[in-house]
Amino acid sequence: MQVEKEPKILAILCKWCSYAGADLAGTSRFIYPANVRIVQVPCSGRVDPIMIFKAFVEGYDGVMVSGCHPGDCHYGTGNYHARRRIAVARRLLEFVGVHPDRMHFTWISAAEGKKFADVCSRFTDELKALSGTEKTLARKELAT
């Protein structure tokens, strides 16, 4: 029997905006899919692309990175660095065969609980639509 597998999403969120935004989504009782696993980082500038690579290799279906809006970084410029790094990392992953829809990068502020819930729902739907395609990069023993 074929069981529809729920996609697993890794969300790397910055402590000051996006994580607080996710918190707000919770306290405001917004409904969003339970597919999202959240990792909190001090700043989106902390996000080393190796984390994204590792997530795909370990079998995650999608990776989402979010930080403060440009100009709002708690540390001043962390998200500008993040933007450059992630843009390049994304090109590399696409080049070796990760479907572009499996990566999602966005800015979510602490007040945007609704946006967080929306982004998660939309991303989950997109990944469900991809369920027929191969999960590239994932370790063989984890691939479905």
Added chain:
Amino acid sequence: MKEMRKKIEELLKNGEIDVALGYRENPATGEVKADVFRKDETLDDMVFDERCVQNLVNYLPTLVARYKKVGIVLKGCDGRSLVTQLVEHRINKSQIVALGIGCEGVRLDGKEADKCGDCATNMTPIVDYEFGEKKQKKDPVFSKVKEIERMSPAERWKFFADYFARCERCYACRQICPSCYCEICVADQQEPKWIEPSAKLSANTMWHLIRAYHLAGRCADCGECERVCPQEIPMRLLNNALEKAVHELFGVRPGTVPEEVPPLVVLNKEDPDTILEGKNE
């Protein structure tokens, strides 16, 4: 070549440089290898032709630690490599004398090296003495990268997985690369251990992705990684893909402009958010 030999002889004699780094031909076997030339030797066996594949910048950090002033023979691509080293303050410009020579392309395994097809400049951007013919700068074509980009994601992964699976993790690519010089490489790091040391597909994938990513905006496409790879993994493809990406995203061609800071260590508040979007969506 004759002029260059004479110039180096002169520089060595009047003490402007302590040693010169160049290519030496072994007359018995006809092999050409990188070597150090000193004051009291003849430079008759110093050559520069299509057999001079090695990137001499690799040897520079050791030499500048030992000598005050080092002369170095540079092809176009090696010169780009040198620029990245200077920008990262690994080598001090005051310690080197750059002898640029107009490269006519090098040959590898009996045919023109792949990297020469994507040559951006045949003359080094940093040069103290210039020899030979300087050609017009041109934009690399990256025909192989474009070929991959036309494939579907699954096809691309199949293509790369076949190669990654072959990797035996000898790290020859890392050792030969002039830009890979971290004291503790992320692949050797035990805590946290991002990359498993065993040679299996998942760990190899991690290694090749992170190797390519760490060189983004720094790799000058000298092609040494691919040349030394015992399993012939096309690492230049990954490097070139990122070189192309960095050029498209930030308009930077690594190593072609002296003193240009690598794009991933600076920030630009004016970057549009569209760079975060997928390319093939």
